[in-house]
Amino acid sequence: xxxxxxxxxxxPAPPRRPHLVSGPATGVLLAxxxxxxxAxxxxxxxxxxxxxxxxxxxxxxWAHLSGRGAQADPLLxxxxxxxxxxxxxxxxxxxxxxxxxxxxxxxxxxxxLADPYVLGVSSAASLGAVLVPxxxxxxxxxxxxxxxxxxxxxxxxxxxxLLVYVLAQRSGRLLDSWLVxxxxxxxYLCTAATTFVQLQLNPTELQGxxxxxxxxxxxxxxxxxxxxALLVVSCxxxxxxxxxxxxxxxxxxEAAVAIxxxxxxxxxxxxxxxxxxTATVVSVVGGIGFIGLMVPHMVRFVVGxxxxxVLPVSLLAGALFLVLVDLAARIADRPNELPVGIFTxxxxxxxxxxxxxxxxxxxxxxx
Amino acid sequence: xxxxxxxxxxxxxGRPIVDGVELTAGPGEFVALxxxxxxxxxxxxxxxxxxxxxSGGVVRxxxxxxWRMRPRQAARHRAVLPQHSQISEGLSVAEVVAxxxxxxxxxxxxxxxxxxxxxxxxxxxxxxxxxxDRLMTALSGGERQRVLLAxxxxxxxxxLVLDEPTNHLDVGSQLLLLDLIRSLGLTLLAxxxxxxxxxxxxxxxxxxxxxxxxxHGPPLEVLTPAFIEEVFGVRAHVGPHPITGRPHxxxxxxxxxxxxxxxxxxxx
Numbered sequence: 007x008x009x010x011x012x013x014x015x016x017x018p019a020p021p022r023r024p025h026l027v028s029g030p031a032t033g034v035l036l037a038x039x040x041x042x043x044x045a046x047x048x049x050x051x052x053x054x055x056x057x058x059x060x061x062x063x064x065x066x067x068w069a070h071l072s073g074r075g076a077q078a079d080p081l082l083x084x085x086x087x088x089x090x091x092x093x094x095x096x097x098x099x100x101x102x103x104x105x106x107x108x109x110x111x112x113x114x115x116x117x118x119l120a121d122p123y124v125l126g127v128s129s130a131a132s133l134g135a136v137l138v139p140x141x142x143x144x145x146x147x148x149x150x151x152x153x154x155x156x157x158x159x160x161x162x163x164x165x166x167x168l169l170v171y172v173l174a175q176r177s178g179r180l181l182d183s184w185l186v187x188x189x190x191x192x193x194y195l196c197t198a199a200t201t202f203v204q205l206q207l208n209p210t211e212l213q214g215x216x217x218x219x220x221x222x223x224x225x226x227x228x229x230x231x232x233x234x235a236l237l238v239v240s241c242x243x244x245x246x247x248x249x250x251x252x253x254x255x256x257x258x259x260e261a262a263v264a265i266x267x268x269x270x271x272x273x274x275x276x277x278x279x280x281x282x283x284t285a286t287v288v289s290v291v292g293g294i295g296f297i298g299l300m301v302p303h304m305v306r307f308v309v310g311x312x313x314x315x316v317l318p319v320s321l322l323a324g325a326l327f328l329v330l331v332d333l334a335a336r337i338a339d340r341p342n343e344l345p346v347g348i349f350t351x352x353x354x355x356x357x358x359x360x361x362x363x364x365x366x367x368x369x370x371x372x373x
Numbered sequence: 374x375x376x377x378x379x380x381x382x383x384x385x386x387g388r389p390i391v392d393g394v395e396l397t398a399g400p401g402e403f404v405a406l407x408x409x410x411x412x413x414x415x416x417x418x419x420x421x422x423x424x425x426x427x428s429g430g431v432v433r434x435x436x437x438x439x440w441r442m443r444p445r446q447a448a449r450h451r452a453v454l455p456q457h458s459q460i461s462e463g464l465s466v467a468e469v470v471a472x473x474x475x476x477x478x479x480x481x482x483x484x485x486x487x488x489x490x491x492x493x494x495x496x497x498x499x500x501x502x503x504x505x506d507r508l509m510t511a512l513s514g515g516e517r518q519r520v521l522l523a524x525x526x527x528x529x530x531x532x533l534v535l536d537e538p539t540n541h542l543d544v545g546s547q548l549l550l551l552d553l554i555r556s557l558g559l560t561l562l563a564x565x566x567x568x569x570x571x572x573x574x575x576x577x578x579x580x581x582x583x584x585x586x587x588x589h590g591p592p593l594e595v596l597t598p599a600f601i602e603e604v605f606g607v608r609a610h611v612g613p614h615p616i617t618g619r620p621h622x623x624x625x626x627x628x629x630x631x632x633x634x635x636x637x638x639x640x641x
Contacts, residue, residue: 024465024506116459247480254472258459261521264422265528266448266476311463 025310032315035308039322043098046329050094053333055341056085067091088227096226096290097332097346098325099234101297103287105305105324106242108298109316110280113252114273115185121299122284124186125170125277126193127163131288132219133196134162136203139211155218156230156289163285166192171277180273220345221294223332230290237286241279242321248272249313256311295351297324304357374435374450374531374560375399376421381430383416390416392584393430396562398532398577403554403561405571405592408581409605414564415456417581418536421562422453434532448476452525454518456536456564460509466520467505470495473527495523499553515546522550526557535563539570568609569622572596580604593620 027035052063066086069078075087107122115124123129138150138158150158170192174184200219204212245252251272254262262269284298301324302316309315328346331353335346378396382389391413398404406414419425420432423439432439434450442450452473461469470492471484478488496502499519509517518541525533533554539547547567551574554561565571571578572592580588580595582604588595593611601609607624614621 024468024508025463118462250472250475250478250480253461253464253468254475256459256461256464257469257472257521257524258455258457260419260422260424260455261453261458263424263444264448264453264455265472265524266445268444306463310465310468311461312468 026308028310028315032309032319036318036322039319039326043322043326043329046326046333047094047098050097050329050333051086051090053337054085054090055336055343058082058085092228092231093223093226093332094329096230096234097223097328099231099238100223100287100291100294101301101324101326101328102321103234103238103241103283103324104294104298104328105301105320106238106245106317107280107283107287108302108324109313109320110241110245110276110283111298112302113255113313114180114276114280115182116255116258117182117186118303119299120186121296122280122287123193123293123295123298125189125281125284126166126191126196127189127281127284128288128293129193129196129200130166131159131163131285132293133200133203134158134160135218135289135292136200136207136215137162139215140203140206159289160285162196163288164281166196167277167281167285171274179270180277185277218292221292221347221350222343222345223291223328224343226290234286234290237282238321241283242317244275244279245313245317248275249317252313253311292347294328294347296353296355296357297328297350300353300357301327376451376532376560376562377431377433377436378417378421379431379433381417381420381427381432383413383420383425384428385416385425389428390584391420391427391581394579394581394584394586396579396586396589398560398562400531400560401558402577403563403575405575405578406562406564406581407566407568407571407578407596408587412581413584414581415536416584418534418562418564421451421534422455423447445476448528448530450530451532451534452528452530454522454525454533454535454538456540458521460517462510464509465505466496466501466507466509466512467492469509469520470523470527473524476528491527491529492523495526496520498526498557499523514541515543518542518546518550522554530559532560532562533557535561537564537566539565539567568596568601568605568624572620572622596622 051067052060062082063086066078066083069075070083070087075083104122111122111124112118112120135155135158138153138155141147141150153161170185170188171180174180174188204215207215251262251267254265254267255269255272259269302320305316305320305323309319328350331349332346335344335349338344376398378394381391381394383391394417396404406417408414416425420427421439423444426440439447439451471488473495474484474488474491493502496505499522501516501519501523504512504516509520512520518538522538535554538550538554542550547570551570554563555574575592577590578592578595579586587604588600596611598609598611601607601622601624606627608627610623611620612623613619
């Protein structure tokens with residue numbers, strides 16, 4: 007009786023490791039990303055539309071960190087501590103949130119082209135945001151006024167995710183193709199409604215809205231940081247606990263069930279975590295595109311698809327990427343600022359096309 | 374590990390697919406599930422790998438209701454080689470096999486020496502030990518099937534359920550896969566298409582037709598030429614195998630004459 011299937015010779019393993027970075031090298035990569043992120047934050051705080059000497063900038067930061075902020079020059083303090091610092095931190099949080107949301111939603115719909123906006127969340131958030139000025143002076147002005155632009159965007163995003171969930175499930179089980187199609191359909195609906203509402207706005211209101219629709223971390227304040235920070239940390243913690251299950255899910259729903267993964271519950275959790283993260287980020291910084299799509303893919307090319315590596319590396323890479331992109335948006339056309347979405351998308355679209363072509367060729371070697 | 378299905382029924386989209394099936398596999402026994410396409414084999418197996426809850430009846434493992442177990446507990450008792458699986462893009466062979474350890478690990482527990490040893494042993498048993506660091510996307514269909522079997526073995530479950538495990542394999546790989554699974558000493562329940570393979574490898578067969586058990590027992594007692602013709606609509610002959618001399622089931626289309634040429638029939 008044969009003990010092994012030895013008659014077919016397995017082709018000899020190629021000398022290279024399966025992933026560019028694996029094993030202990032992952033730790034080195036994580037350390038490098040942390041160092042890069044710290045450096046990028048330092049640069050983000052040091053550089054801006056006004057040139058300030060570095061010593062002065064960090065003198066102010068140090069004064070605030072050590073509780074002596076009141077003694078610093080009030081004008082410089084405002085620039086450095088109230089504008090630049092929360093802005094750099096918000097960029098890091100938004101980048102981290104979007105890429106982790108991308109990992110969650112790509113695992114949920116098992117489609118490599120899924121991004122945080124695949125479920126229509128960002129289109130809904132935009133709609134919620136434009137409704138605030140549009141409904142001013144109507145019967146609903148009280149409600150929208152109480153929510154503010156951020157609150158209305160968040161509420162609309164959560165509502166749309168809820169709607170997608172209700173429409174894409176059958177007896178509590180989420181169906182891949184329904185999720186994507188329902189999300190895309192809801193997204194189109196919200197985009198059409200947003201366009202209609204925009205036409206009703208006056209040019210001043212429209213200008214403010216446009217900047218928001220393009221995505222921007224400008225105008226960040228310390229109070230914007232709390233909720234995104236809390237959600238990024240808690241969603242990442244939950245996803246981290248599911249990392250083994252997410253790996254099993256790569257082989258398909260049936261295989262994951264066989265291995266012992268509570269798939270129905272896991273997928274609902276992924277939908278909730280992905281939508282909450284996306285809704286939070288979008289409601290604060292607007293529709294910043296492609297980070298949630300490109301960062302997880304780039305990370306997988308480097309470390310492979312094991313979520314125990316993909317999750318932390320994506321978090322740091324996403325944060326680093328958006329801090330750098332925001333820096334570029336501020337200094338490319340000084341003293342003017344360009345919407346950050348132009349840079350993420352400008353870099354994202356070529357990547358997307360390359361990915362598409364690579365997949366069309368079979369792409370079996372470098373994945 | 375003993376598997377008992379008692380009066381198991383299953384519906385898909387409200388349509389009854391499996392109706393009151395009784396099936397037993399004793400410890401170490403190889404039970405083959407055979408039947409025409411659409412007879413409910415895969416649906417019945419799905420009630421055993423917990424992908425479809427039975428609408429009636431009970432699935433028991435050593436007397437315990439499988440559907441009342443927690444997912445991880447169930448996975449420690451029965452492993453599955455499913456018919457449909459997606460290629461885990463971006464995972465290496467060893468990483469895919471390691472996902473089979475899911476039910477043995479706490480969420481944040483790291484892989485230890487035991488896990489690595491189990492993965493290595495599983496890969497050796499399926500003859501893929503040299504491929505541990507290759508990507509799943511770089512393997513042939515037959516190699517992938519062996520990796521998925523290794524993943525099931527890494528669960529260390531005493532019951533193994535297989536849904537047409539020889540699909541897409543060349544004849545040599547088919548027979549070696551069957552040799553391999555029979556040598557594992559596990560309780561086996563496998564849906565098979567090839568009646569001759571079922572007869573050669575299984576201790577007992579259960580024949581499904583239209584979601585019901587049409588016959589069960591030792592293969593050669595159940596799979597008589599008359600019974601095969603009745604269930605599958607093909608002519609059958611049981612005789613000594615020309616090579617091994619063991620009983621062998623040969624089948625032919627009813628339209629096939631002695632020379633092997635299909636009879637020309639004018640329709641209309």
